[in-house]
Amino acid sequence: xxxxxxxxxxxxxxxxxxxxxxxxxxxxxxxxxxxxxxxxxxxxxxxxxxxxxxxxxxxxxxxxxxxxxxxxxxxxxxxxxxxxxxxxxxxxxxxxxxxxxxxxxxxxxxxxxxxxxxxxxxxxxxxxxxxxx
Amino acid sequence: xxxxxxxxxxxxxxxxxxxxxxxxxxxxxxxxxxxxxxxxxxxxxxxxxxxxxxxxxxxxxxxxxxxxxxxxxxxxxxxxxxxxxxxxxxxxxxxxxxxxxxxxxxxxxxxxxxxxxxxxxxxxxxxxxxxxxxxxxxxxxxxxxxxxxxxxxxxxxxxxxxxxxxxxxxxxxxxxxxxxxxxxxxxxxxxxxxxxxxxxxxxxxxxxxxxxxxxxxxxxxxxxxxxxxxxxxxxxxxxxxxxxxxxxxxxxxxxxxxxxxxxxxxxxxxxxxxxxxxxxxxxxxxxxxxxxxxxxxxxx
Numbered sequence: 001x002x003x004x005x006x007x008x009x010x011x012x013x014x015x016x017x018x019x020x021x022x023x024x025x026x027x028x029x030x031x032x033x034x035x036x037x038x039x040x041x042x043x044x045x046x047x048x049x050x051x052x053x054x055x056x057x058x059x060x061x062x063x064x065x066x067x068x069x070x071x072x073x074x075x076x077x078x079x080x081x082x083x084x085x086x087x088x089x090x091x092x093x094x095x096x097x098x099x100x101x102x103x104x105x106x107x108x109x110x111x112x113x114x115x116x117x118x119x120x121x122x123x124x125x126x127x128x129x130x131x132x133x
Numbered sequence: 134x135x136x137x138x139x140x141x142x143x144x145x146x147x148x149x150x151x152x153x154x155x156x157x158x159x160x161x162x163x164x165x166x167x168x169x170x171x172x173x174x175x176x177x178x179x180x181x182x183x184x185x186x187x188x189x190x191x192x193x194x195x196x197x198x199x200x201x202x203x204x205x206x207x208x209x210x211x212x213x214x215x216x217x218x219x220x221x222x223x224x225x226x227x228x229x230x231x232x233x234x235x236x237x238x239x240x241x242x243x244x245x246x247x248x249x250x251x252x253x254x255x256x257x258x259x260x261x262x263x264x265x266x267x268x269x270x271x272x273x274x275x276x277x278x279x280x281x282x283x284x285x286x287x288x289x290x291x292x293x294x295x296x297x298x299x300x301x302x303x304x305x306x307x308x309x310x311x312x313x314x315x316x317x318x319x320x321x322x323x324x325x326x327x328x329x330x331x332x333x334x335x336x337x338x339x340x341x342x343x344x345x346x347x348x349x350x351x352x353x354x355x356x357x358x359x360x361x362x363x364x365x366x367x368x369x370x371x372x373x374x375x376x377x378x379x380x381x382x383x384x385x386x387x388x389x390x391x392x393x394x395x396x397x398x399x400x401x402x403x404x405x406x407x408x409x410x411x412x413x414x415x416x417x418x419x420x421x422x423x424x425x426x427x428x429x430x431x432x433x
Contacts, residue, residue, distance in 0.1 A: 007328040010414025012349040040311045047303030048329045049165050050311040055349075101411045105359070 001030050017056035025080050036074040135162040137316045142192035145178050152178040154340035167327040168320040170337035176320040213282035217289045219269040221261050228257025240281030267293035287319045328417040355420045356394040359411040362387045367405045378423045390423045
């Protein structure tokens with residue numbers, strides 16, 4: 001599982017971790033039953049405070065997305081399968097909100113804003129047979 | 134919670150200059166506190182008083198339960214310190230100094246010493262006077278990390294380190310904090326580094342503590358709000374409740390930074406301005422500038 005952090009984004013780091021774990025699930029890079037990295041390991045790799053990882057894991061455990069087993073560490077829980085709609089909508093709301101705010105700041109109309117979105121979507125569409133960079 | 138450090142009215146005068154002016158500061162055990170402030174704001178002097186390296190003119194400072202100025206050597210031995218200035222004896226060989234420290238500190242961590250030797254490029258035969266400034270600092274960090282300290286006080290530990298070494302340092306500090314009840318205090322200019330590791334932040338200016346709070350709380354409470362200029366009057370009563378740190382008008386837009394934002398306040402605000410307000414998250418650097426920057430300029 002790769003966790004990407006942007007410490008200066010203004011979003012508390014523990015929330016970035018919980019979001020990244022959900023994204024990792026939605027992308028299919030973790031599945032129920034998988035072992036989560038240990039607190040020490042994840043904190044060391046990311047160069048962050050171990051208590052931040054503990055806080056993120058606490059949160060995930062509260063949401064029944066991971067389970068901790070005595071002496072074995074944390075594992076992705078079956079509950080993760082249920083997050084799909086809600087987590088997806090939360091994550092997309094954030095991204096859409098960002099776009100809406102930026103669009104308004106630049107004085108774009110709704111139609112113009114949607115056009116940008118469509119344009120970006122078109123770029124991401126796989127071209128037939130052509131290899132993307 | 135147990136406080137590892139407790140300063141009350143801590144004051145330091147150099148002649149008539151107040152370097153530290155009645156500082157009240159508590160650091161609970163287990164926290165990782167970033168100590169931030171402009172040059173000459175009293176960070177180093179404060180840390181030196183906490184170590185009993187310089188006496189306070191007034192006030193008290195309790196560290197690990199003892200008065201800093203009358204600390205027993207055993208207690209002093211539980212504190213690791215990296216100073217801003219190179220302070221290791223220049224005439225000594227690196228190897229001898231490491232040996233000396235290992236004998237001096239009862240909790241010296243030989244396993245960690247072995248692990249970190251290569252990483253810190255410790256060369257026993259080198260004389261300390263021949264080390265570069267960066268190498269000198271790395272050696273100080275190496276010693277502090279191997280001491281098995283319960284409290285680490287680092288004064289600008291990252292200056293003179295390159296990007297990779299700074300990232301490495303963060304990993305090592307993360308590892309240190311994973312130990313039981315370890316406490317870290319770091320004074321630094323490199324706000325983006327410390328943003329990763331700090332649980333708490335203390336802002337100092339002109340020898341006074343302006344703010345001491347959990348970093349997560351700060352990030353959730355300090356927000357910048359952008360709204361059309363003609364709606365300022367409608368927003369003002371609500372913004373005033375949130376403690377305005379600074380505000381400015383850029384053309385048709387008004388930008389306000391507040392200290393105490395909350396979801397409730399956000400709802401009230403959007404209602405008042407018909408959803409025309411943009412609420413922006415701030416980085417630690419932005420927060421620092423909003424809180425420290427808006428006070429009168431410091432006279433150094």
